[in-house]
Structure formats: structure tokens, C-alpha cells
Amino acid sequence: MGTLERKEREKEQRREEIFNAARRVFFQKGLQAATMDEIAEAAELSKGTLYLYHKSKEDLYLAVMVRGIETLREMFLRSTAAAQSTVEHVRGLAGAYFEFFERQRNYFRMFNFFEHPEFHKQVSEEMLNACSLEQQKIWKLVIDILERGIKEGVFRSHLSSAEIAITLWLMCTAILVRIDTQADRFESRMHVNLRELYRKSSDLLLESIMTEPAKQRYRLAPSSG
Amino acid sequence: MGTLERKEREKEQRREEIFNAARRVFFQKGLQAATMDEIAEAAELSKGTLYLYHKSKEDLYLAVMVRGIETLREMFLRSTAAAQSTVEHVRGLAGAYFEFFERQRNYFRMFNFFEHPEFHKQVSEEMLNACSLEQQKIWKLVIDILERGIKEGVFRSHLSSAEIAITLWLMCTAILVRIDTQADRFESRMHVNLRELYRKSSDLLLESIMTEPAKQRYRLAPSSG
DNA sequence: TTCAGTGAATGACTCCCGGTCAGTCAATAC
DNA sequence: GTATTGACTGACCGGGAGTCATTCACTGAA
Numbered sequence: 001m002g003t004l005e006r007k008e009r010e011k012e013q014r015r016e017e018i019f020n021a022a023r024r025v026f027f028q029k030g031l032q033a034a035t036m037d038e039i040a041e042a043a044e045l046s047k048g049t050l051y052l053y054h055k056s057k058e059d060l061y062l063a064v065m066v067r068g069i070e071t072l073r074e075m076f077l078r079s080t081a082a083a084q085s086t087v088e089h090v091r092g093l094a095g096a097y098f099e100f101f102e103r104q105r106n107y108f109r110m111f112n113f114f115e116h117p118e119f120h121k122q123v124s125e126e127m128l129n130a131c132s133l134e135q136q137k138i139w140k141l142v143i144d145i146l147e148r149g150i151k152e153g154v155f156r157s158h159l160s161s162a163e164i165a166i167t168l169w170l171m172c173t174a175i176l177v178r179i180d181t182q183a184d185r186f187e188s189r190m191h192v193n194l195r196e197l198y199r200k201s202s203d204l205l206l207e208s209i210m211t212e213p214a215k216q217r218y219r220l221a222p223s224s225g
Numbered sequence: 226m227g228t229l230e231r232k233e234r235e236k237e238q239r240r241e242e243i244f245n246a247a248r249r250v251f252f253q254k255g256l257q258a259a260t261m262d263e264i265a266e267a268a269e270l271s272k273g274t275l276y277l278y279h280k281s282k283e284d285l286y287l288a289v290m291v292r293g294i295e296t297l298r299e300m301f302l303r304s305t306a307a308a309q310s311t312v313e314h315v316r317g318l319a320g321a322y323f324e325f326f327e328r329q330r331n332y333f334r335m336f337n338f339f340e341h342p343e344f345h346k347q348v349s350e351e352m353l354n355a356c357s358l359e360q361q362k363i364w365k366l367v368i369d370i371l372e373r374g375i376k377e378g379v380f381r382s383h384l385s386s387a388e389i390a391i392t393l394w395l396m397c398t399a400i401l402v403r404i405d406t407q408a409d410r411f412e413s414r415m416h417v418n419l420r421e422l423y424r425k426s427s428d429l430l431l432e433s434i435m436t437e438p439a440k441q442r443y444r445l446a447p448s449s450g
Numbered sequence: 451t452t453c454a455g456t457g458a459a460t461g462a463c464t465c466c467c468g469g470t471c472a473g474t475c476a477a478t479a480c
Numbered sequence: 481g482t483a484t485t486g487a488c489t490g491a492c493c494g495g496g497a498g499t500c501a502t503t504c505a506c507t508g509a510a
Binding site for chain 1: 255256257258337340341342343344346357361364368383384385387388391392395396398399400402403406407410411414415416417419422425426429430432433434
Binding site: 035036037047048051056057122 | 495496497498499500
């Protein structure tokens with residue numbers, strides 16, 4: 001009969017329409033300023049319909065965010081394809097993250113959502129799972145590379161691969177957030193260029209976890225300053 | 226006549242009453258969930274009166290936050306009093322920050338407010354200035370210590386004191402935020418104890434900016450792992 | 451062709467909350 | 481005693497999240 005399949009397809013399509021409209025509005029206005037009425041308007045649907053597909057505004061926001069994490073993961077995967085050595089792999093990840101920040105700024109801005117638990121009030125179990133699953137995949141990708149580095153004797157083992165991954169990730173993210181929101185302030189008051197600092201700090205951290213022989217072999221490009 | 230002075234005093238007192246009520250409510254409920262009606266109720270005043278003293282809810286929130294930054298700065302100052310060497314100074318700061326996190330969790334949580342520019346909409350110029358002035362004082366405190374370390378030859382100078390301060394600060398803050406919000410997740414899924422990681426990562430960074438002779442002299446307590 | 455059944459979509463509605471402002475009142479000045 | 485001031489009030493407004501009784505389009509059996 002095929003009716004059921006068609007219905008299924010249409011429902012999926014409707015879901016996608018809502019998603020696209022929501023993304024457009026959230027990108028433009030942010031979580032707070034965006035209204036469900038606007039999103040409904042943009043999707044050419046009534047507000048009530050949005051709630052057939054998403055539990056709440058936050059839930060819809062999270063759906064868009066999940067897509068962002070996927071996008072980042074794809075960029076990470078592409079970056080590792082080009083790397084020659086494990087050290088280059090890790091530097092490539094830091095570079096890819098920066099590129100993501102530059103090219104997908106709207107998605108990047110969403111990533112802070114999880115850090116504000118105040119705003120988790122009305123999020124479906126489903127979305128939370130989808131989100132942390134996607135995050136998990138990225139952690140695995142980074143940790144695997146670091147793990148290999150430790151096995152190869154390139155990285156010291158006084159920190160576990162997970163610990164290194166977390167430290168590196170958090171530091172990079174924190175700097176990028178400030179580039180996004182307060183670059184001018186840091187530049188004018190402290191005379192620090194945060195974009196340079198991103199490179200310097202990630203290299204510093206990378207260097208600090210490398211073994212002596214690895215440092216000899218893969219001397220990092222000088223910081224030219 | 227003294228009338229003016231008395232009025233002035235009373236106004237200051239009223240301001241403090243509002244402040245205390247707001248702090249109580251914000252600590253308990255957070256920015257979003259707290260309502261101005263609640264705060265008015267807690268201050269035994271009408272809502273309208275709150276707006277004679279503060280431009281908006283965010284503005285009032287920021288006032289409480291400024292007090293938090295002051296508190297942190299006092300703890301920093303106390304911690305540096307005990308330090309023997311410059312290296313101990315810096316470790317003391319990291320320790321004091323952690324202590325602040327443990328003892329003044331409510332204030333700590335507020336500090337993320339600035340990182341979410343979405344919520345800066347209705348903040349008075351006055352509050353913004355007060356806030357960044359207070360932040361500025363803390364930066365100065367940290368940078369001065371690092372600057373001395375560089376002059377003493379204890380820290381390498383390939384990063385400026387401001388650059389080191391920013392990197393260290395951001396990394397510590399980022400880890401603390403995760404301890405606050407996602408410690409369980411990190412523990413169960415990645416088998417990483419974030420409290421340990423705080424110490425390990427700050428020591429790692431500290432070590433990575435120390436000069437060779439300094440490393441010999443001030444060998445850090447081993448990471449026991 | 452008809453019509454009962456189904457479930458997707460609607461939008462008027464409720465509730466809530468931040469912020470306003472015309473009006474009150476007590477203290478002060480004259 | 482009267483005018484003035486200004487701190488304070490709280491009913492009110494606008495707007496937005498989320499709801500639900502109703503409508504509507506489609507389907508498939510009779």
C-alpha cells in the first residue's frame with residue numbers, strides 16, 4: 001500500500017522543515033531572543049505544530065546543536081586524513097577546531113548551551129542522549145589519536161589520553177569563546193592577540209606532553225615572536 | 226541640617242537590602258528562575274522600587290556578581306601572603322581559586338554570566354564598568370606575580386605574562402565549570418577525576434613555562450600516579 | 451459514492467513575568 | 481498651614497512559552 005511509508009517520509013520532511021526554520025532563527029537571534037512564533041512563521045506552520053515535534057524551545061535548540069557537533073566531527077575526520085605523524089594529527093585537530101570556529105561560528109556559539117545548566121529545564125531525554133552520543137564520538141576520535149601517540153612513545157604517559165584530551169579541548173574552547181566575545185577587550189587592555197594565543201597555548205600544551213626524543217624529532221614550527 | 230546625609234545613608238541601606246534579597250534569591254534559583262516579584266517580596270518592597278535602584282534583572286544580577294569578584298580577589302590576596310617563592314605564589318593562586326570554587330560555589334556559578342553575551346541585553350553602563358574594573362584588578366594581581374617570575378628568570382619569556390595569565394586562568398576556570406556541572410559524566414564515561422585533573426593540568430602548565438634552572442630548584446610535588 | 455475513523459495541524463487561549471507609570475503619602479521647606 | 485519633593489507602590493501592559501478543543505484532510509471499508 002505504501003501509505004505508511006509516504007506518511008513516514010512526509011513526517012521526516014516536516015521535521016526537517018522545522019529544523020531548518022529553527023536553525024535560521026536561532027542563528028540570527030540566539031536562544032533567548034528567538035521566539036517560537038517566529039520559528040513557526042519561518043516554517044510556515046503554526047506554533048502548536050512545533051510542539052508535536054519538539055518538547056520545548058530548548059529541545060529544538062538542542063536539535064540544531066546536535067547537527068553542529070556532527071559538522072565539527074566531519075571537519076575533524078577530514079583534518080586527520082592529511083596528517084603525516086601523530087603530532088601533526090593533534091595539531092591538525094587544533095587547527096580544524098579553529099577552522100570550525102571561523103567557518104561555523106553560529107554552531108560554535110551554540111556549544112556553550114550545555115555549560116549553562118540553568119537552561120536545561122525542558123529538554124527531552126531523547127535529545128540529551130543524541131547530544132551526548134555525538135559528543136562522545138568526538139571525544140573518542142581525539143582520545144584514540146592521543147592513545148596512539150602514547151603507545152608510539154611520542155607523548156609522555158603521566159597524564160592519560162583522556163586527561164590530555166580534556167585539558168586540550170577545554171583550553172582551546174575557552175580561548176575561542178573569548179575570541180568570539182571579548183577579543184577587543186583583551187587586545188586593548190592587555191595587549192594580547194587571542195588568535196595568536198590560541199596557537200601558542202595549544203603548541204605549549206602539546207610540547208609539554210611530548211617525550212624528549214619526540215621533541216627532537218618533531219620540533220614544532222617556531223612561534224615567530 | 227544633616228537631612229541630606231541621612232537620606233543618603235538611608236538610600237544606601239535600602240540599596241543593600243535589595244542587594245541581600247537579590248543575592249538570596251539568585252543563589253537559590255539562578256538568573257532565569259528567579260523573578261523580580263520574588264526578590265521584591267524577599268526585600269519587603271514593591272517590584273517598582275527595585276527598578277529605582279537597578280535598570281533590569283540582569284543589572285541586579287551583575288551587582289551581586291561584582292561582590293563575588295571582590296570576594297575572589299580577597300582570597301587571592303590572602304593566598305599570596307603565605308607564599309615563599311614566586312612559583313609557590315602561582316600555585317597558591319591556583320589553589321585559592323579552587324578554594325573559592327568550593328567555598329563560594331554560588332558566586333562561581335555567576336561568573337559564567339559574562340560569557341553568554343545573549344544575556345547582556347539590559348545592563349547599565351555603570352554595572353558593566355564596575356564589573357570589568359573589578360576583573361581588571363584580579364588580572365593585574367596575577368600578571369604582576371608572573372611578571373616578577375619572568376624578571377627573576379623563573380619563567381620563560383616566550384609567552385608574555387599576560388598570555389600566561391590568560392591561558393592559566395581560562396584553563397582552570399574551564400575545568401572548574403565542568404567539575405561543577407558534569408563531574409559525574411566525565412568520571413563514569415571517561416574515568417577521569419576532574420579534581421585531580423585540575424591540579425595536574427595547572428602543574429603541567431606551570432612546569433611548561435618554567436626555565437630549566439627553575440625546574441631544578443623548585444621541583445613540584447610529584448603527581449603521585 | 452459515502453462516511454466513520456484517524457491523526458496531523460491549528461490558533462485562540464492561559465499563565466507568567468519583566469518592566470512601566472500614574473498616583474499616594476510622608477517628610478521637608480517655607 | 482501649605483507647597484514641594486521624591487521614595488514608594490501595585491495595577492497594568494506587552495509579549496512569549498506552552499496547551500488543547502476543534503478543524504481538516506485523507507483513508508479505507510461498506
